[in-house]
Amino acid sequence: MSLITVKNLYKEYDDNVVLENLSLSINEGEFCTLVGPSGCGKSTFLKMILGQESPSRGLFLFDGKPFPTEPSIERGIVFQRYSVFEHLNVLENVMLGIELGESKFFGKLFGAKRKKAENSAMEMLDAVGLKSSAYKYPSELSGGMQQRLSIAQSLVKKPKVLLLDEPFGALDPGISADMHTLLLELWKKNNVTVIMVTHDLHEGFYLGTRLLVFDKVRHDPQAPDAYGARITYDIPVGETSSTVYRKIDKSIKEE
Amino acid sequence: MKRLMNQKPSKSTALFLGLLPFFVLFFVYIFASEARLAENPNDKLLPSMTTFTQAIDRMALTPSKRSGEILFIKDTASSLQRLGTGVLISATLALLMAIPLGLIPYMRSGLSPFVAAFSMVPPMAILPILFIVFGMGEMAKVALIVIGVTPLMVRDLQQRVSEIPAEQLIKAQTLGGSTWTIVVRVILPQMLPRLLDSTRLTLGTAWIFLISAEAIAATEGLGYRIFLVRRYLSMDVILPYVAWITFLAFLFDYLMRRFTYKVFPWYTAGKDNR
Numbered sequence: 313m314s315l316i317t318v319k320n321l322y323k324e325y326d327d328n329v330v331l332e333n334l335s336l337s338i339n340e341g342e343f344c345t346l347v348g349p350s351g352c353g354k355s356t357f358l359k360m361i362l363g364q365e366s367p368s369r370g371l372f373l374f375d376g377k378p379f380p381t382e383p384s385i386e387r388g389i390v391f392q393r394y395s396v397f398e399h400l401n402v403l404e405n406v407m408l409g410i411e412l413g414e415s416k417f418f419g420k421l422f423g424a425k426r427k428k429a430e431n432s433a434m435e436m437l438d439a440v441g442l443k444s445s446a447y448k449y450p451s452e453l454s455g456g457m458q459q460r461l462s463i464a465q466s467l468v469k470k471p472k473v474l475l476l477d478e479p480f481g482a483l484d485p486g487i488s489a490d491m492h493t494l495l496l497e498l499w500k501k502n503n504v505t506v507i508m509v510t511h512d513l514h515e516g517f518y519l520g521t522r523l524l525v526f527d528k529v530r531h532d533p534q535a536p537d538a539y540g541a542r543i544t545y546d547i548p549v550g551e552t553s554s555t556v557y558r559k560i561d562k563s564i565k566e567e
Numbered sequence: 568m569k570r571l572m573n574q575k576p577s578k579s580t581a582l583f584l585g586l587l588p589f590f591v592l593f594f595v596y597i598f599a600s601e602a603r604l605a606e607n608p609n610d611k612l613l614p615s616m617t618t619f620t621q622a623i624d625r626m627a628l629t630p631s632k633r634s635g636e637i638l639f640i641k642d643t644a645s646s647l648q649r650l651g652t653g654v655l656i657s658a659t660l661a662l663l664m665a666i667p668l669g670l671i672p673y674m675r676s677g678l679s680p681f682v683a684a685f686s687m688v689p690p691m692a693i694l695p696i697l698f699i700v701f702g703m704g705e706m707a708k709v710a711l712i713v714i715g716v717t718p719l720m721v722r723d724l725q726q727r728v729s730e731i732p733a734e735q736l737i738k739a740q741t742l743g744g745s746t747w748t749i750v751v752r753v754i755l756p757q758m759l760p761r762l763l764d765s766t767r768l769t770l771g772t773a774w775i776f777l778i779s780a781e782a783i784a785a786t787e788g789l790g791y792r793i794f795l796v797r798r799y800l801s802m803d804v805i806l807p808y809v810a811w812i813t814f815l816a817f818l819f820d821y822l823m824r825r826f827t828y829k830v831f832p833w834y835t836a837g838k839d840n841r
Contacts, residue, residue, distance in 0.1 A: 364737060383740035394732035397739075399756045399833050408752060409742035419748030449833040462738075469742055 315340045315472065315505055316361065321370030323356055323540070330356050332540035334370070336524070340472075343499055343506040343520030345549075347513050347560070352526040352541040354509050358477055361507065362387055375472070385413070388466030392478045395462040396450045402461055403446040406433035409469045433468060439501070440464045440494060456487040460494065467502055474499075476508040480515070492519050513561055523547050525560055614803040622803035638792070643811070646789040649705065650777050653712025657773075658766050660713070661720035666754055668721070669728025671746070682725075686718030690776060698784060708780040715776040716769050720762075723769075727761045728754060760827050760834040767823045774816060 316338040323331040330353040346354040359365040363383045410429040411421050437443045440460040480488035525545035532538045600613035627639035667674040701707040739749045781790030796804045828835045
C-alpha cells in the first residue's frame with residue numbers, strides 16, 4: 313500500500329519555483345534515495361515529508377491522510393549534524409524518545425519504568441554497535457558514532473518512515489561504507505520505510521531499492537528561478553546499467 | 568630563532584611572568600609611598616605598610632567601640648547578602664523569561680521589543696525612583712542590582728536559547744516531545760551551565776550597582792565604608808577594602824567556573840581549557 317502519495321505537487325517561494333508538478337508514490341518498506349544537483353529541491357522535498365515545510369499546491373498524502381504540518385513520531389529524522397543531545401549521554405539520548413512518549417509532564421521516567429526503558433534503549437544501542445559507549449557523552453564520540461546514535465534515537469520510536477538528510481556527507485569514505493551496511497541491516501530488521509537524501513550518486517545507486525533523481529528540466533536564462541525541479545529518473549536499484557549511471561552523473565554535475 | 572609568535576614560555580616562566588606585574592606594582596607603591604612620607608610624615612595619599620596594618624587591625628580584628636561588632640565582617644556580610652539576593656533573583660528571572668522569549672515565536676513578538684527597550688534604561692537614573700518606592704532599606708539596593716543586571720542576562724540567555732540548533736528541536740519533536748517536555752528535557756538542561764556563565768560575567772556589573780547603591784544610602788556595607796572614610800582621606804582603609812572587593816570578585820568567578828565544570832562535564836567537553 314502507498315505510504316506517501318504525491319500528485320501534481322508544487323513548492324514555490326514567491327517567484328522562486330522549487331519543485332514543479334511532482335507526482336510519485338512511495339510504498340511501505342521501500343528504501344528510496346534522492347539525488348540531484350545542489351539547490352534542486354531534494355532537501356525541500358524531505359522537509360515537506362518531515363513537516364517542516366508545506367507544499368504550495370497539489371495532493372500530498374501520508375498513509376491516505378493529509379500530511380501533518382509539524383514533525384511527529386511517525387517520521388524519524390537523522391540530519392547531517394546536530395541531531396543528538398549534547399547534555400545527555402548515549403544511553404539517555406536513546407531513552408529520551410521513550411521517556412517523552414510515556415511521561416507527558418516530566419518527560420522523564422523513574423523506577424521500574426525507567427529500568428524497562430533502559431533495557432530497550434540498550435538493545436537498540438547493541439543493534440547499532442554502541443553498547444560499549446553507552447555512558448559516554450556525544451562530544452566523546454566520532455562523527456560516525458554520533459550518526460549511529462542519531463539513527464538509534466529515531467528507531468527506538470518505531471517510526472513509519474526514517475528520513476535521512478545527507479547523513480554520511482561529513483564522514484570519511486571508509487566509515488560511510490560501514491554505515492551503509494549498518495543502515496541496510498537496520499532497514500531490513502525494523503521493517504521501516506527509508507528516504508535518504510544524498511549528494512553521492514554512488515551511494516544512491518547501490519543503497520536501497522529505488523533511486524529518484526531531481527533536476528530542472530526547463531531552463532530560462534533570463535529567469536533562473538522560473539522553473540522548478542522535477543523527477544527526471546525514477547528507477548529501481550539493481551536494474552540499472554553503467555550507461556544510466558553515467559548519464560545521471562553527467563546531468564547532476566552540469567549545474 | 569623561531570618567530571616571536573611561535574615562542575611559548577615554560578610553565579615556571581609563565582608563572583613568573585604572571586606574578587611579575589603584581590610585584591612591580593607593589594614595589595612601585597612602596598617606593599612612592601616612602602618618597603612621599605619622607606617629605607611629609609602626615610601625608611595620607613599613599614600610606615605605609617604599618618599604617619595599613621593598623622587600619623586592618625582596627626577594621627577587621629578589633630570590635631568597634633560603639634557597637635561591639637567587627638566592622639569589616641559586618642560590611643562584607645551585608646554587601647554579600649545584597650549581591651547574592653540581587654543576582655539570585657536576576658538569574659531566576661532571566662531563566663524564566665529567556666526560555667519563552669527564545670523559543671516561542673508569540674512570546675518573542677510580544678515581549679522582545681519591550682525587553683530591548685527596557686534594557687536601555689540607565690539603571691542609575693532610576694535609582695532615586697527606587698529609593699522613593701522602596702524606601703532606604705535593603706529592598707531598594709537589591710532592586711537596583713536586579714534592574715541593572717536582569718536585562719543583560721535575559722538578552723544573553725535568549726541568544727543562547729536561539730542558538731540551539733534547529734535540528735535538535737525538530738529531532739525532539741519527532742521523538743514525541745511537546746513544547747513543555749522539550750523545554751524541560753532539552754532546553755532547560757542545556758541552559759543551566761550557560762546561565763551560570765552569564766551570571767559569572769554579569770557579576771562585575773552587579774558589583775558596580777551594589778557599591779553605587781551603598782554609596783548613596785546605607786548604614787553598613789563595603790561600598791558604604793569606602794565612601795564614608797573618603798571624607799577623612801583614609802586611604803589606609805579604602806585601599807584594603809578595594810583589594811578585598813577585587814579578591815572576592817575573583818574568588819566568585821573562579822568558584823563558579825569550577826562549579827560549572829564539575830556539574831556539567833558535557834558543557835566543557837568541547838572546550839579545551841581546564
